[in-house]
Amino acid sequence: MSLIEIHPYDPSWPDQFQAFKARLLPVLPAQAVIHHIGSTAVPGLAAKDVIDIQVSVPALDQADVEAITAAGFATRPGAPRTDHCPPGLDLPPEQLSKLFFKSTGRPANLHLRQIGRFNQRYPLLCRDYLRSHVGAAQAYAVVKQELARRFPDDVDAYYDIKDPVFDIIMAGAEDWADRTGWVPPPGD
Secondary structure, three states, X not given: OOOOOOEOOOOXXXXXXXXXXXXXXXXXXXXXXXXXXXXXXXXXXXXXXXXXXXXXXXXXXXXXXXXXXXXXXXXXXXXXXXXXXXXXXXXXXXXXXXEEEEEOOXXXXXEEEEOOOHHHHHHHHHHHHHHHOHHHHHHHHHHHHHHHHHOOOOHHHHHHHHHHHHHXXXXXXHHHHHHHOOOXXXXX
């Protein structure tokens, strides 16, 4: 089996996210905000069959890592981690820091990020832009499908190309956000 497989959109992905959310809510701080992010959160978009969840908290140290682990998510060694920094931006490390977990059952990634930081806003804007721009979402799907076809077992090559393509999409998303007055939405 390949490491990277892109699947047609599955209309059950939002319900699968809701099931994860129900498991997580009891173990998160009261101020936590939960969003379904990534390609599985964009109706009609082909994606890896992995549900991405963003939990936003006022401070990363508010997270109870043991409780999140007990809810079925394993932390990876070396946590905290940092997210990709788009070219041309000089962001301090704290703007990209996060805690990262993987589900121990059905494939899912849990990204725990701090409210108001660059990396907390980025996936929400991306998701909402792709939801509003079907043509961009379809073009992005073609890029991912072609990358998965060419690099099915090379995760580094897949992301070395996908991340800059995504940065191009995000340039359009930033313009769209300015024109529409987009702000990060409340939780899903």
